[in-house]
Amino acid sequence: MSSLDLWLQATVNGIALGWLYVLMALGLTLILSIMGILQLAHGEIYMLGAYAVHYLVGRGLGLYPAIATSMFIMAVLGIILERGLFRPRSGREVVLCSIVISTGLTLILTSAIVVIFGLYTKSLPLLATGSVEIFGAAVPKDRILAIGFSVLALVLLYLFLKKTRLGLAMIASAQNREGSFLKGINPNRMSMAAMAIGCALAALAGALAGAILQLQPYMGALPMIKGLVIIVLGGLGSIPGALIGGLILGLIDGIVPVFFSPAVASVGPLVVVILVLLFRPKGLLGHD
Amino acid sequence: MRSKRVFLICAVLVIGVLLFSLSACAKEETTTSSAPATTAAPSTTAGPETTAGPTTTGAPAGEVKTLKIGTIMPQTGPLAILGLAFTRAWDLYAEDVNQAGGVKIGNDTYQIKFIHEDSKGSAEGASTAASKLVNQDKVDLVIGAILESEMAAINQVTEAAGVLYAQANANIPGAPQDVSSDKPLQVRPFINHDETGPIDLDYIAKTYPEAKKIALSVPDIGYEGMVERLQAQVAARGMQIVAQEKWPWGTTDFVPIMTKLNAAKPDIIWAMVSGQANDQLKAARQLGFKGVFVSNSPLGADVFVVTVQDPAALTDVICNSVDVTHPTPEVKKLMDAWQAKWPNDPFISDAVHAYDMPWVMVQVMQKAGAIGDAATLVKTMEGMTNPGDIQTLHGPGYIGGADRFGVNRVLYRPLPLSRIMNGQIEFIGFMEPVKE
Incomplete structure (x- = not known):
C-alpha cells in the first residue's frame, strides 16, 4: 500500500468521523447560541438516540425508519426537557442551573439505559458491508454513507435556517434575544425549536456512530467532549465554526493515528484549541 | 401558569408511561448480543472429560458452618x-454449592x-x-480485581x-502485581490469556x-512482556511479526489502527487480549484484509458473529474464548442458570472463568x-501440580507457573479453540497449554 493510499484511507475515515462530530457540535452550538446554556447531557441524547434505534430495530422496524423515528422521539424529548427543565425562569441563575440540571440529567439518562438495556454492548444493523476502492485504497462503505447522511442533515438544516420563517427567527433570536423579542419573536419558541433540532441531530449522530461502532451506556461521553472542543475551536455559537472545527477534529482523529500514534492524536485537538485560542480568543469563526 | 403546570404534569406522566413501557418491552426483547443459533461443523476433537461440578456433600450431617468469601470487583x-459477569458467576457457584447442602472441608460442612464489594475500578476503592x-x-478468602493497581492495593x-x-x-x-515469591499469600486461579499463543500458532501453521x-x-x-514472549514463539515457527501497533485503552474506532497494520500486508492480524477484538476484525475486513484474524481475548466466537454481522468478514477468524455454542455439560448448566436468573442479559463467557x-x-x-491458615493453603496449592489435581469447567487442570513466575500458584487448564468460517462457528477443541 502506497503512502498516497494510506493518506486517502486516513482522510476519508477522518472526514467520516468529522461529520459525526459536526452533527454533535451543531446541536450543542444551536442550543448554546439560542438558549445561552451549555447542555452537558447532549452526549446522553446521542446515546439515547442510538439505543432508541436499537430498540425500534428489535421491534421489527427497518434501520432507516428507525433512525428517522429516533430523531423524532429525541426532538420531542428535547421539547419536553426545554419546557420542563431548561426554560429560564425569573429568579433563577440560568447558566448555573442549566449546568446542574444537565449534569444530573447525564447521570439519570445513563442509569436509566443501564437499568433498561443492561451494561452489555449492543449492536445496530450495519449501514453497509465491505468497502469501495478509491484510487487503490479501500474505503469502508458505511463511513461513506455516514458522510452522506451527515451532509444531507447539514444541508437541510442550512435550508431550514435560511429559507423558513422559523429558521430566520431562530437566527435572529441567536443574534439578539431581546431585539428579536421586540420584533415579536417568541424566545421560548425559539429555544424549544433549538432543543428539538439539536436533540434530533444528536440522535442521528448516535445512530450513525452506533451502526459503525457499537452501543454502550457510556458512549456519549467522548463525543460530548469532542463537541465541546469543537464549539470552542469553531467559536461559541457559530454554525460554520462547528462545521470547520468538527472536520479539523475528525481529520486529526483519522490521520494522526496512522502517521504518528493514537496517543498523539488524543493530544492533537487540545494543542490545536490552545493554538487557535492564543491567536483567536473567540475561536475560528466566533463573534461578539 | 395553570397551563404550564398542566403541561408539566402531562410531560411527567408521558415520560413515566414511556419509560415503563420501554422497560416492560425491553424485558421481552431478545438483544442482538445474545448467542445466535449457528450450524457448526462437528468438532474435530472431543471436549474435555466432563467433571462432576463442584464437589458437594449432599445433606449436611451436623452443624453447618459458613465459608465467607469476600469479592472485590468494579x-x-x-x-x-466485567465485575457484573464475575459476581453473577460467583453467586451461581454459591447457589450450586448451598443448594446441594454445602461443601465438605475436613470434618466440617x-x-x-x-x-x-465495589472496587470502583480504582486502587483506592479496592483498598x-x-x-x-x-x-x-x-x-476467609478474598477474590477479585481486574486491574493490576487494584491487585496491589488488595494484597497490601x-x-x-x-x-x-x-x-x-x-x-x-x-x-510486579502478579503472583510471585514476595507475595506469600497471593495466588491466581486464572490462566494467562497468552498461554494460547503456541496453540494458535501451531493451529495456523497446520491449517494455513x-x-x-x-x-x-x-x-x-x-x-x-507478552509481546516479547509471542515474538519468540513466532520466530520459533519460522513466522515473522511485520508490524505492531499499540492503541490506548478506550479506543472505539479501529480503522486508523487497522489502516496502518494492513499497510504492512500481513497474512495474519493478531489482536492481543482485547475485549474489542470484534471491532478490530470489522475494521480490518472493511479495509480489505482477507487473511487470518486471531483473537486471544475473552470475547466469545458468538459475540464476533453477532456484532460483526457480515459473513464475508466472519471467515478465517481464530478465537480462544469459551465457545458458548458448543458448551460442555457443566458450562451449559451454568449458562442455563444464568439465563433463568437474568433472561435479558446475554451470557458472558467470562462467567466461566469466574x-x-x-x-x-x-x-x-x-x-x-x-x-483457615492462608500459608498452609498456599503451600497445599503449590503442591497440586499434577494434571487432574484441579477440576474446572474447562476440564481437568493443575497448578503451575514456577517456570514463569517463580512460584506454582497459577491455574493451568485446557484452553478452548474455535474458528469462524463464513459466519459459522467451528469448535476445534480444548487444547492443553504448551510450555514454551
Whole structure:
C-alpha cells in the first residue's frame, strides 16, 4: 500500500468521523447560541438516540425508519426537557442551573439505559458491508454513507435556517434575544425549536456512530467532549465554526493515528484549541 | 401558569408511561448480543472429560458452618460489565454449592457466602473494600480485581491481615502485581490469556501453512512482556511479526489502527487480549484484509458473529474464548442458570472463568482439610501440580507457573479453540497449554 493510499484511507475515515462530530457540535452550538446554556447531557441524547434505534430495530422496524423515528422521539424529548427543565425562569441563575440540571440529567439518562438495556454492548444493523476502492485504497462503505447522511442533515438544516420563517427567527433570536423579542419573536419558541433540532441531530449522530461502532451506556461521553472542543475551536455559537472545527477534529482523529500514534492524536485537538485560542480568543469563526 | 403546570404534569406522566413501557418491552426483547443459533461443523476433537461440578456433600450431617468469601470487583464505571459477569458467576457457584447442602472441608460442612464489594475500578476503592472485608466482615478468602493497581492495593491489606488473596485476572502476566515469591499469600486461579499463543500458532501453521507474516494489534497497557514472549514463539515457527501497533485503552474506532497494520500486508492480524477484538476484525475486513484474524481475548466466537454481522468478514477468524455454542455439560448448566436468573442479559463467557475461581480455591481447602491458615493453603496449592489435581469447567487442570513466575500458584487448564468460517462457528477443541 502506497503512502498516497494510506493518506486517502486516513482522510476519508477522518472526514467520516468529522461529520459525526459536526452533527454533535451543531446541536450543542444551536442550543448554546439560542438558549445561552451549555447542555452537558447532549452526549446522553446521542446515546439515547442510538439505543432508541436499537430498540425500534428489535421491534421489527427497518434501520432507516428507525433512525428517522429516533430523531423524532429525541426532538420531542428535547421539547419536553426545554419546557420542563431548561426554560429560564425569573429568579433563577440560568447558566448555573442549566449546568446542574444537565449534569444530573447525564447521570439519570445513563442509569436509566443501564437499568433498561443492561451494561452489555449492543449492536445496530450495519449501514453497509465491505468497502469501495478509491484510487487503490479501500474505503469502508458505511463511513461513506455516514458522510452522506451527515451532509444531507447539514444541508437541510442550512435550508431550514435560511429559507423558513422559523429558521430566520431562530437566527435572529441567536443574534439578539431581546431585539428579536421586540420584533415579536417568541424566545421560548425559539429555544424549544433549538432543543428539538439539536436533540434530533444528536440522535442521528448516535445512530450513525452506533451502526459503525457499537452501543454502550457510556458512549456519549467522548463525543460530548469532542463537541465541546469543537464549539470552542469553531467559536461559541457559530454554525460554520462547528462545521470547520468538527472536520479539523475528525481529520486529526483519522490521520494522526496512522502517521504518528493514537496517543498523539488524543493530544492533537487540545494543542490545536490552545493554538487557535492564543491567536483567536473567540475561536475560528466566533463573534461578539 | 395553570397551563404550564398542566403541561408539566402531562410531560411527567408521558415520560413515566414511556419509560415503563420501554422497560416492560425491553424485558421481552431478545438483544442482538445474545448467542445466535449457528450450524457448526462437528468438532474435530472431543471436549474435555466432563467433571462432576463442584464437589458437594449432599445433606449436611451436623452443624453447618459458613465459608465467607469476600469479592472485590468494579461494580460501577466502565469496567462494571466485567465485575457484573464475575459476581453473577460467583453467586451461581454459591447457589450450586448451598443448594446441594454445602461443601465438605475436613470434618466440617460449609455453606458458601459471598460478600461483594465495589472496587470502583480504582486502587483506592479496592483498598477500602479489602479493609472492610478483612477487618469488618472477617472473610476467609478474598477474590477479585481486574486491574493490576487494584491487585496491589488488595494484597497490601490481605498480606498484613494474613488472609489468602486470589487474584481474578492477569492483564500483564509477570507484572510486579502478579503472583510471585514476595507475595506469600497471593495466588491466581486464572490462566494467562497468552498461554494460547503456541496453540494458535501451531493451529495456523497446520491449517494455513502459507501464512507467515503477522501484524500485532496491542492495547497500550503494558503488554510488552507478552509481546516479547509471542515474538519468540513466532520466530520459533519460522513466522515473522511485520508490524505492531499499540492503541490506548478506550479506543472505539479501529480503522486508523487497522489502516496502518494492513499497510504492512500481513497474512495474519493478531489482536492481543482485547475485549474489542470484534471491532478490530470489522475494521480490518472493511479495509480489505482477507487473511487470518486471531483473537486471544475473552470475547466469545458468538459475540464476533453477532456484532460483526457480515459473513464475508466472519471467515478465517481464530478465537480462544469459551465457545458458548458448543458448551460442555457443566458450562451449559451454568449458562442455563444464568439465563433463568437474568433472561435479558446475554451470557458472558467470562462467567466461566469466574465460576472456576472459588471452585478451585475450595478444592485447595478440601485438599488442605481446613479453610483457615492462608500459608498452609498456599503451600497445599503449590503442591497440586499434577494434571487432574484441579477440576474446572474447562476440564481437568493443575497448578503451575514456577517456570514463569517463580512460584506454582497459577491455574493451568485446557484452553478452548474455535474458528469462524463464513459466519459459522467451528469448535476445534480444548487444547492443553504448551510450555514454551
